[in-house]
Amino acid sequence: MASTAQFAEIANLAGDPARAAMLDALMDGRALSATELANVAGITPQTASGHLAQLASAGLILVQKQGRHRYHRLANAQVAQMVEAIMQVASGLGPARKPVRTGPKDEALRTARTCYDHIAGRLGVALADALVRGGHAEISRDGALITPKGLAFLSGMGIALTTPPRSKRVLCRPCLDWSERRPDLAGTVGTALCQHSLASGWIRQSEGSRALAITRKGEAAFREHFGVVLD
Incomplete structure (x- = not known):
């Protein structure tokens, strides 16, 4: 059973608007770069890197290296279920997330x-x-x-x-x-x-x-x- 402090830590991480936007964007199962997640959250890549480091340290996301690039995805199904449950509670509040276009434009x-x-x-x-x-x-x-x-x-x-x-x-x-x-x-x-x-x-x-x-x-x-x- 998680302690109150652990519960508060996870709630605080998921509750930040920028981090919430990034977790939301990862819900479709794709792995996204820090720049792509920064665009979703409306913050600079440098700020996004700090947020992503916090999410990774807490075990909410995983970092995957592919060549020279680093991509981020939700750590497991439990994290996805948590995010989905929060989204259900908050359904109807605010606009839907904007889609993330990855890869080449061609x-x-x-x-x-x-x-x-x-x-x-x-x-x-x-x-x-x-x-x-x-x-x-x-x-x-x-x-x-x-x-x-x-x-x-x-x-x-x-x-x-x-x-x-x-x-x-x-x-x-x-x-x-x-x-x-x-x-x-x-x-x-x-x-x-x-x-x-x-x-x-x-x-x-x-x-x-x-x-x-x-x-x-x-x-x-x-x-x-x-x-x-x-x-």
């Missing part, structure tokens, strides 16, 4: 692009979701794996998942997507799926850009094999 890049050597964007995340939904992959915040069922599924499409001897390459790992802020699949699996999609004519690399164009053949293939249909 719609083509947001739809599908290469991230190093794997598919990212809405398509990459949708494929990762489809593999999980079909029992072909398991993804957590800390790692990912392809199940035996998944190996058979991908092999049936002609996607080989062999790695060279002495290779230090990870077979499968989650990569936090820049625009969707949810995981797509990297590692050997991500590379093989991207190469197969290119070779099969499902996607086409846009000239002078990381954007990937999904062909009509690709639309049919992604729908047939993965149940993926992008609006």
Whole structure:
């Protein structure tokens, strides 16, 4: 049972308008940068960093590093439930939060692009979701794996998942997507799926850009094999 002091500390953290706005913005499950959260809260990035440090220290949020960037997300379902309960009590008071737009402005890049050597964007995340939904992959915040069922599924499409001897390459790992802020699949699996999609004519690399164009053949293939249909 939490002490009165602990209860007051959490209530104080969640009760500050700027911190409340940032917790609210994280409720959709995405991971956001300090700058993005600062924009939501209407404060400077420097001020936001101080607030985020307090939230992280109290265990309300987690900080996730992706390359040179740092993203923030709610620590767990309990925190989300707490925020949701406060939102329900406060429902009808004040305007709804303004949406946060993440990633590139170019719609083509947001739809599908290469991230190093794997598919990212809405398509990459949708494929990762489809593999999980079909029992072909398991993804957590800390790692990912392809199940035996998944190996058979991908092999049936002609996607080989062999790695060279002495290779230090990870077979499968989650990569936090820049625009969707949810995981797509990297590692050997991500590379093989991207190469197969290119070779099969499902996607086409846009000239002078990381954007990937999904062909009509690709639309049919992604729908047939993965149940993926992008609006």
